[in-house]
Amino acid sequence: MIKIYIAVALTVIMVAFHNCVPGSSGSSSNATGAGGNGGTVIPQCQYTSNPAPVLEGIFSDAAFTAPASTISYRIGMGGDAGTEGTRTLYLKANSGDGISNVISVNCNGGNGLNTNCDVSNGTLRVRINADQDAECMTGSTTVRITVSDSVNGAGCTALAATSNQLNLTVNFANGCYPQTRLNPPTPFASGQMGANVAIDGNWAVSATPGDEAGGIDAGAAHVFQLNGNVWSNFQRIVPSSLASGSQLGAVAISGNTMVLGANLYANAVGRVWVYTFNGSSWVLTAELNSPSPTVGEKFGTAVAISNGVVAVGAPRNSVSGAQSGAVYLFSGASYATVQTVYPQVVGSETLVQGEFGSSVALESGTLIVGAPFPNSATVRGEAVYIYRQSGAFAFAQKIINTDGGGSKRFGTAVSLSGNRLIIGAPFYSSQNNSEVGRAYVYTRASAAVNYGATFGMLNPGDAGLKDHFGQSVFINANNAFVGAPDKTFDQLAKVGAVYMYNSAGTQTFKIRSRRADRENDSFGQSIAVGNGWLISGAFNDEHDINFLNSGSVYMVDIP
Structure with a gap:
């Protein structure tokens, strides 16, 4: 399971909306052009400034019942017990003048996080979930949320687009159990290493009923040894x-x-x-x-x-x-x-x-x-x-x-x-x-x-x-x-x-x-636990496309 603590520094400017303040009536006019414009009227930009928005707060609920500077929750790999598969945070800003026109939002996760940004009615929704293909996540990462804004009004091309960024620091605690996949050194199609497993101390063994070293479907046993914190293939046994x-x-x-x-x-x-x-x-x-x-x-x-x-x-x-x-x-x-x-x-x-x-x-x-x-x-x-x-x-x-x-x-x-x-x-x-x-x-x-x-x-x-x-x-x-x-x-x-x-x-x-x-690996076909390690057979694993269902075993470091 992954326990994620999201701490947000409220002093960071979060978003850049279209927040241009219209000029006064005395500072704008419609001019009649000449010389090369054929008399075409060239509109003048109605905006003279682009004030920064005011961050109202970060909320953990769609109801926005109370702002918060820190939000804690648990998010897990594939719906692990006691966790949430996806978490949505809501961030809201006030432009000050009531003019808002967000044109692009970008979320950047990484280190085992997927992020997705969505904007609706001035509210920025950030969906965060664990990357289901990621290896074990440890340490911390930063989710960067960038919102860009430009002025689309007539004659405002000289007024530069703006963008601001909010950084969320995400710390992982008990993210997942480290695991190592061990494959047969000499794979065979339908070898099915991992059909049965056992472990004791620094030794583990897997049955491979379709191994053909001793004849077609004769089978073999693959022995693994633990050195330090690393498991490796040690010996293939064919009676x-x-x-x-x-x-x-x-x-x-x-x-x-x-x-x-x-x-x-x-x-x-x-x-x-x-x-x-x-x-x-x-x-x-x-x-x-x-x-x-x-x-x-x-x-x-x-x-x-x-x-x-x-x-x-x-x-x-x-x-x-x-x-x-x-x-x-x-x-x-x-x-x-x-x-x-x-x-x-x-x-x-x-x-x-x-x-x-x-x-x-x-x-x-x-x-x-x-x-x-x-x-x-x-x-x-x-x-x-x-x-x-x-x-x-x-x-x-x-x-x-x-x-x-x-x-x-x-x-x-x-x-x-x-x-x-x-x-x-x-x-x-x-x-x-x-x-x-x-x-x-x-x-x-x-x-x-x-x-x-x-x-x-x-x-x-x-x-x-x-x-x-x-x-x-x-x-x-x-x-x-x-x-x-x-x-x-x-x-x-x-x-x-x-x-x-x-x-x-x-x-x-x-x-x-x-x-x-x-897919179709059948992880958990066989299991055994010893010395703080779980060995799990995935006897239909196709780690090599040339040897379908050759199988594998996983060594999982458990507390």
């Missing part, structure tokens, strides 16, 4: 056993350990790789496979890691019913110990087609698993499952959202931090908008007990049709973040946005790409 069509698309990182998943490997059997940092590069340390490999299982759709335990989702596993899903937990030396968990039946419901394992989150002995798809041919029973570790992981709770009907894909994205859990439902539909999306926050008293039945709902402040708010989520102790990759902005489709909320559930900021080429 040697990766094959064409694998589409490596899942990533997780914890300390010096990274997990990569390719759910379409070997006819969608799927495979997962574990890498560690050896001080100079990331090297392969383990290759994980389903204990009972099955074509179409999609092992590696979602991955997570915490305290040496790797969780791998296989949402098309059919042990508990067709496409009911499973999650595998690998631990111990070389990750040789494997535990499998399945969705649990509560009541009389069926588990068919629930796709348990579509999303996973793991932290300090708590496993969260999303099953966001229909669990029968006609009924949706989207749910999120919680497992707690006591030696092995055991089923603890099943959350079925009670906010309206089904078909909202509750559990598409999940994230937990301490005793806070956030769940995305990107296909939630309101009365006004289909598939606008919604996110839900649940809390618990401690890790030993279940999450409460009540929940907080997070909604975007500018909800729109098919924004798919909740496609990605992240939560920590102080904030929650929700991605809406299909958000339209300024009539540009699928620009995308990431919404930030405080612990009370109040939207505090909306983050989006500020690039001029941001």
Whole structure:
């Protein structure tokens, strides 16, 4: 958000109107010309002086209820929460003699400001708004408003036009969060870097499922490193056993350990790789496979890691019913110990087609698993499952959202931090908008007990049709973040946005790409937060016209 303080020095002369004072009746006459004028009457200028106008004041309202020398307001990038998209100031002057004829007005902004001047009935209206294509705005700038005037009366050509200028000093506070776009060093058409992202400490990683270094649509992982305050490409990882069509698309990182998943490997059997940092590069340390490999299982759709335990989702596993899903937990030396968990039946419901394992989150002995798809041919029973570790992981709770009907894909994205859990439902539909999306926050008293039945709902402040708010989520102790990759902005489709909320559930900021080429980028397709940085995937970014949808990621410095 941008907080703009506009201070105006009232001693500055603001405008130059047509303010010429007519001469007295004794100082003007109609002369009869001679010599070359053919007797044509040459009119004499009726004006002898052009006194300066008197500034009446600066007003923040159209009603002009009170003049002010200082005006404060907030203006935001793209309608960020608690801000105004455009602000209009009104300035009024009195010419003294009642004659006013403004012929031109010029406003000059700059440094991330757009300005537009309009004149009506002697009132100068100055519209100021943030430049939607500008990078982060800091410091101060000056808005210069220049008004020019000339005398158009007959015979007044010798009376010079006048112009005066008013300067508005604009100071930015908390203008926007600095962001850096990182592109794939070797782009591929439909590479879609940013399809999935993770971050921890000074490392971040992005899945690029369409990378072709290892074969057509084999996929790859791009690793980024933070040095000082600068992020840069560090390494592209292409597992040697990766094959064409694998589409490596899942990533997780914890300390010096990274997990990569390719759910379409070997006819969608799927495979997962574990890498560690050896001080100079990331090297392969383990290759994980389903204990009972099955074509179409999609092992590696979602991955997570915490305290040496790797969780791998296989949402098309059919042990508990067709496409009911499973999650595998690998631990111990070389990750040789494997535990499998399945969705649990509560009541009389069926588990068919629930796709348990579509999303996973793991932290300090708590496993969260999303099953966001229909669990029968006609009924949706989207749910999120919680497992707690006591030696092995055991089923603890099943959350079925009670906010309206089904078909909202509750559990598409999940994230937990301490005793806070956030769940995305990107296909939630309101009365006004289909598939606008919604996110839900649940809390618990401690890790030993279940999450409460009540929940907080997070909604975007500018909800729109098919924004798919909740496609990605992240939560920590102080904030929650929700991605809406299909958000339209300024009539540009699928620009995308990431919404930030405080612990009370109040939207505090909306983050989006500020690039001029941001249409159809899907900023916010994937998100993660760590070490004061938000990483957001824009997997359809077309930063290079020769490689459409090659994708990118944004690193956003957040407070």
